[in-house]
Amino acid sequence: xxxTILNQTIVMLILIMVGVMCAKTKIISADTNRELSxxxxxxVNPVVIFMSYQKEYESRLVRNxxxxxxxxxxxxxxxxxxxxxxxxxxxGRHTEVERFSAIYSNCAFMGIPLINALFGSEGVxxxxxxxxxxxxxxxxxxxxxxxxxxxxxxxxKVFRSPTMIAIALGIVTFFLRVKLPDVLTSPLGFIxxxxxxMAMIVSGVTISATNIPKLLKNGRLYYICLVKLVIIPAxxxxxxSPISMDEKVRMTVIIASSAPPAAMCTxxxxxxxxxxxxxxxxFTAGTILSVITLPLAxxxxxxxxxxxx
Numbered sequence: 001x002x003x004t005i006l007n008q009t010i011v012m013l014i015l016i017m018v019g020v021m022c023a024k025t026k027i028i029s030a031d032t033n034r035e036l037s038x039x040x041x042x043x044v045n046p047v048v049i050f051m052s053y054q055k056e057y058e059s060r061l062v063r064n065x066x067x068x069x070x071x072x073x074x075x076x077x078x079x080x081x082x083x084x085x086x087x088x089x090x091x092g093r094h095t096e097v098e099r100f101s102a103i104y105s106n107c108a109f110m111g112i113p114l115i116n117a118l119f120g121s122e123g124v125x126x127x128x129x130x131x132x133x134x135x136x137x138x139x140x141x142x143x144x145x146x147x148x149x150x151x152x153x154x155x156x157k158v159f160r161s162p163t164m165i166a167i168a169l170g171i172v173t174f175f176l177r178v179k180l181p182d183v184l185t186s187p188l189g190f191i192x193x194x195x196x197x198m199a200m201i202v203s204g205v206t207i208s209a210t211n212i213p214k215l216l217k218n219g220r221l222y223y224i225c226l227v228k229l230v231i232i233p234a235x236x237x238x239x240x241s242p243i244s245m246d247e248k249v250r251m252t253v254i255i256a257s258s259a260p261p262a263a264m265c266t267x268x269x270x271x272x273x274x275x276x277x278x279x280x281x282x283f284t285a286g287t288i289l290s291v292i293t294l295p296l297a298x299x300x301x302x303x304x305x306x307x308x309x
Contacts, residue, residue, distance in 0.1 A: 002299035005255070008117045009291045012110070012200045016287070019204020033205040037263075040198050045108050046166035047191045048116075049131070052124035053170030054185065057177050061125065064246045068129035071240065071253050075130075076137050078239060079103050079232055079257060086227045093220075094275045100145050100268070101261035101282040102228045104138050107131060108163070109203060110259040110290070113196035118255075119248050126252045128167050134256075135164060138264065146268045203287060206263065210284040221285045229289055233258040233297035241304035251301065258297040260286035 022028040028036070055061070083102040089095045105111070108131060115123040172178075180188075215221060236257055240250050261283050269276035 002295045002302065004118055005114060005298045006295040008114055009294055012113060012196070013291050015197055015200035016204035016207065019201035020208045022201065023205040023208035028205050030209065033202055036198065037202045040195070040202055041108070042162045044191055044195045044198060045112065046162040047188050048112055048124060048195050049128050049163065050166040050170045051185070051188055051192050052121045052128060053174040054180060055121060055125065055174070057174060061122070064126060064249050065129055067245055068126045068249050068252065069133065071245065071249065072130040072133040075236055075253050075257050076133060078235060080141065082232055082235055083227065086231060087224070094278050096145050096148070097265060097269060097275055097279050097282070098224050100142060100265045101224060101279065101286070102232065104134070104142055104262040104264065105257055105259040106262050106287070107134055107256040107259050109199040109263065111256040113199065114255055114259070114294070115252055118251065123248055123252055126249055127256060128170065130253055130256045131163060132167055135161065138262070142268065146274055147272045203263070206280065207284045207287065210280055215281050215285055218281065221281060224282055225286050225289050228261055228286055229258065229293035233293070234300060237297065237301040237304050241301060242308040247305070250305065251298065254297060254301050255294065258294055260290040
């Protein structure tokens with residue numbers, strides 16, 4: 001499984017480089033990339049999620065979905081605790097940006113392609129539970145971290161987002177056993193299939209705007225990436241490996257949590273006047289390093305699961 005993840009992350013890295021080249025040659029501008037990013041988040045990802053529910057009803061799937069909800073909630077609790085333990089507040093540091101980046105992963109952009117490559121639509125089906133918990137936590141705790149204010153009005157946006165609407169519609173059709181006709185599933189399938197290349201190219205264009213030489217000299221970035229990509233995944237692997245559950249559920253939560261820092265950190269920083277450049281640098285470093293760390297997180301989980309079996 002670790003080899004599959006390694007191969008997939010290499011493929012994704014190549015697609016990211018295509019995005020970088022598109023930006024450097026001005027084929028895709030920063031403004032265009034923002035629109036493409038919105039298209040991926042508001043159209044493509046919701047379609048991928050909705051289509052994952054277009055499967056035959058099985059009690060096993062329902063049970064595993066509920067388990068994924070519970071495990072995801074527990075995982076976020078652990079991640080938040082350890083992010084606060086390892087990233088201390090200190091004068092002159094952008095602690096809010098660092099903690100946000102360590103806690104919240106690119107679970108949709110990176111998670112969907114990886115989980116789909118490993119487990120197909122069933123894996124994406126379970127991933128929707130993680131994404132639901134992610135959205136609820138990021139629009140409450142995440143907003144509080146970055147803004148410094150408790151603004152519960154932001155929570156309402158969670159339930160109006162295309163992703164949450166797609167999850168709700170998917171759950172309804174799954175439990176009512178509504179299967180769409182081919183005339184609808186065929187075009188939706190085409191949209192679903194562009195998710196990986198589109199998401200990675202958008203990420204590549206975003207990365208191209210970062211000052212790489214400056215980034216490489218910032219030792220603090222390496223520490224934040226160590227916490228996000230190594231320490232937290234290791235803690236989750238140790239916590240989840242002894243627990244009896246479907247292996248697809250365990251790996252889905254581990255991979256989604258171990259994905260690189262969320263691009264939403266940059267967007268939130270822009271909105272609340274925080275250091276968006278630093279957020280982009282962490283995103284860039286984390287995305288590049290995740291090519292190495294994601295396969296290691298999967299391999300560690302496999303080893304620990306066999307040890308505790």
